[in-house]
Amino acid sequence: MGRKLLLEKAHIDGIRSYDVYRREGGYASVEKVFKNMSPDQVTEEVKKSGLRGRGGAGFPTGMKWSFLAKPEGVPRYLVCNADESEPGTFKDRYLMEFIPHLLIEGLIVSSYALGSNRTYIYIRGEYAWIVDILEQAIAEANANGWLGKNILGTGFDCQIYVQRGAGAYICGEETALIESLEGKRGNPRIKPPFPAVKGVWDCPTVVNNVETLAAVVPIINLGGEEYAKIGIGKSTGTKLISACGNIKKPGVYEIDMTISVEEFIYSDEYCGGIPNGKRLKACIPGGSSVPILPTNLLFKTAKGDTRIMNYESLADGGFATGTMMGSGGFIVMDEDQCVVRHTLTLARFYRHESCGQCSPCREGTGWMEKILKNIEYGKGKMSDIDLLWDIQRKIEGNTICPLGDAAAWPVAAAIRHFRDEFEWHVLNPVESQQRNFGLAHYADPRPVPVA
Amino acid sequence: MVFSEDKLKKVQEIIARYPAGKQKSALIPVLHLAQEEFGGWLSAEAMDYVASLLSIEPIEVYEVATFYSMYNLKPVGRYLFEVCQTGPCMLNGSDQIIDYIKEKLGIGVGETTSDGLFTLKTVECLGACGYAPMMQLGKHYREHLTKEKVDQIIEECRSRATSLN
Numbered sequence: 160m161g162r163k164l165l166l167e168k169a170h171i172d173g174i175r176s177y178d179v180y181r182r183e184g185g186y187a188s189v190e191k192v193f194k195n196m197s198p199d200q201v202t203e204e205v206k207k208s209g210l211r212g213r214g215g216a217g218f219p220t221g222m223k224w225s226f227l228a229k230p231e232g233v234p235r236y237l238v239c240n241a242d243e244s245e246p247g248t249f250k251d252r253y254l255m256e257f258i259p260h261l262l263i264e265g266l267i268v269s270s271y272a273l274g275s276n277r278t279y280i281y282i283r284g285e286y287a288w289i290v291d292i293l294e295q296a297i298a299e300a301n302a303n304g305w306l307g308k309n310i311l312g313t314g315f316d317c318q319i320y321v322q323r324g325a326g327a328y329i330c331g332e333e334t335a336l337i338e339s340l341e342g343k344r345g346n347p348r349i350k351p352p353f354p355a356v357k358g359v360w361d362c363p364t365v366v367n368n369v370e371t372l373a374a375v376v377p378i379i380n381l382g383g384e385e386y387a388k389i390g391i392g393k394s395t396g397t398k399l400i401s402a403c404g405n406i407k408k409p410g411v412y413e414i415d416m417t418i419s420v421e422e423f424i425y426s427d428e429y430c431g432g433i434p435n436g437k438r439l440k441a442c443i444p445g446g447s448s449v450p451i452l453p454t455n456l457l458f459k460t461a462k463g464d465t466r467i468m469n470y471e472s473l474a475d476g477g478f479a480t481g482t483m484m485g486s487g488g489f490i491v492m493d494e495d496q497c498v499v500r501h502t503l504t505l506a507r508f509y510r511h512e513s514c515g516q517c518s519p520c521r522e523g524t525g526w527m528e529k530i531l532k533n534i535e536y537g538k539g540k541m542s543d544i545d546l547l548w549d550i551q552r553k554i555e556g557n558t559i560c561p562l563g564d565a566a567a568w569p570v571a572a573a574i575r576h577f578r579d580e581f582e583w584h585v586l587n588p589v590e591s592q593q594r595n596f597g598l599a600h601y602a603d604p605r606p607v608p609v610a
Numbered sequence: 611m612v613f614s615e616d617k618l619k620k621v622q623e624i625i626a627r628y629p630a631g632k633q634k635s636a637l638i639p640v641l642h643l644a645q646e647e648f649g650g651w652l653s654a655e656a657m658d659y660v661a662s663l664l665s666i667e668p669i670e671v672y673e674v675a676t677f678y679s680m681y682n683l684k685p686v687g688r689y690l691f692e693v694c695q696t697g698p699c700m701l702n703g704s705d706q707i708i709d710y711i712k713e714k715l716g717i718g719v720g721e722t723t724s725d726g727l728f729t730l731k732t733v734e735c736l737g738a739c740g741y742a743p744m745m746q747l748g749k750h751y752r753e754h755l756t757k758e759k760v761d762q763i764i765e766e767c768r769s770r771a772t773s774l775n
Contacts, residue, residue: 244737245735246697246734247698248737248739249738277627277629284638284642285751286737287750322627322638322639323638324678325641325642325678326678326680327677327679328735339638341632342636342638342666344674345677345678360632401739401740403698403740404698404702405701409739409742447696488739490739492701500700501697501700505696507695508696512734
């Protein structure tokens with residue numbers, strides 16, 4: 160059983176309410192920093208912890224905080240990115256829905272470290288009922304003196320507001336999120352200037368993911384060095400993984416980044432294996448934008464070691480034989496699933512969600528979707544596969560924001576690892592139209608584990 | 611077309627969340643309020659009204675309303691079924707659920723039933739991948755959908771509509 164730092168108390172009856180959360184030791188980190196630590200000391204602890212941003216990019220959080228410009232007389236802002244929209248990812252929702260005070264506590268400590276007097280939670284618009292849960296938690300924190308003016312007599316003022324988005328994946332990108340918070344279309348900005356210098360309303364701003372900000376609480380409670388001892392190498396602390404697709408036990412799991420991918424999929428503590436006696440075919444371990452891996456590459460790294468659920472091990476071998484931790488959106492596919500069809504759904508997603516600013520993304524995503532649709536429905540040509548490869552190469556790295564990469568990578572990985580499945584569709588148009596996919600030879604050749 | 615007193619108070623509360631002079635930031639939340647208040651969609655008149663409330667140009671409202679997928683720019687049925695069709699939901703049978711709803715309601719995607727009760731819309735990932743297949747209905751998610759659950763939801767909506775009429 161791995162160590163639980165974020166979800167340890169999530170199953171306690173009534174933990175959503177302030178009284179129970181406080182009774183269970185909640186808000187201790189706020190007391191600790193306000194009594195004993197300067198804002199810079201809080202940032203120092205976060206640096207020592209080795210915490211990496213949990214939204215997908217994995218950038219060191221303490222370092223990001225230390226980049227924040229602090230000009231005299233200019234307000235600074237902390238924005239919590241709760242826009243969670245990457246297919247496969249639903250971990251932040253779990254945290255906000257079941258243990259909202261953990262996020263509020265992390266936000267107060269982080270606001271103090273960064274000197275933010277107005278802090279915003281930007282949440283995807285569809286999570287409407289979670290807005291109510293968060294606003295209730297904020298009201299309780301206010302009523303109990305953890306927010307407002309001169310908190311605990313420190314002279315520090317802080318208020319937290321919830322801003323609801325309106326359905327746009329791109330608003331998970333930090334500069335698009337800032338534009339949206341300013342009441343505009345979610346068009347990403349060209350960087351530099353980075354938000355740390357010129358963010359919301361042109362003021363210095365830090366944008367961090369929900370899980371990242373919640374993790375500040377155990378970091379302060381344990382101490383940065385102690386937190387850094389959990390995990391392996393530069394993958395410190397715990398990580399929330401949202402597991403879905405063809406598994407027996409979909410859900411949100413907290414892991415300490417030392418367990419193997421194989422154990423995560425097959426052990427009863429986590430996903431519980433593949434249902435209906437099916438074999439595993441492929442997995443996308445970090446949200447839809449990261450490369451898909453067939454079973455033979457999923458359990459072993461390029462060096463032949465057991466692949467571990469952490470940043471380094473998942474990325475081992477680069478994109479040729481590896482993938483990424485990303486947001487922790489773990490999508491499992493059984494032997495009956497069609498990689499071409501799945502890739503088509505992702506291409507459609509990225510075409511739908513492109514903001515349209517950059518031509519390679521605006522035009523390229525739609526083009527990829529059309530070609531994939533043709534291949535999937537038995538109307539493709541062999542040359543389409545190479546054309547698809549060529550288009551994704553022309554999108555990757557040629558856009559203002561990472562949405563272009565996110566759209567290109569799933570297509571690239573699907574062709575790289577499952578090219579003969581694409582060819583099968585071209586060569587078998589009738590079966591393809593009848594949705595008779597075949598090609599079970601990709602599936603894990605090992606016997607199906609007995610439940 | 612004007613907001614009720616309660617809604618106008620709410621608009622002022624939202625504007626107060628932002629620094630002075632940054633009231634445009636209230637646009638997205640106020641458009642949500644307008645959609646709720648004015649029949650589930652945003653007409654040009656509703657958008658112009660929101661522009662006047664926030665002292666911004668109507669074009670600033672139009673460009674935002676047309677960018678975000680949660681705003682409806684034409685009338686929708688009383689019950690809007692927004693069914694997720696992205697990868698993880700597809701792996702768990704969303705294609706079959708969408709086909710079943712079409713058959714059951716006798717409409718295609720983007721259409722509204724002749725009695726004005728139901729509109730079917732397909733949407734991209736709603737962040738409920740572990741509870742797939744799923745749809746959004748109003749403020750809440752309906753998850754782990756099966757044909758039986760779809761029947762139940764349709765019946766629920768019909769009886770709610772009858773009791774409201």
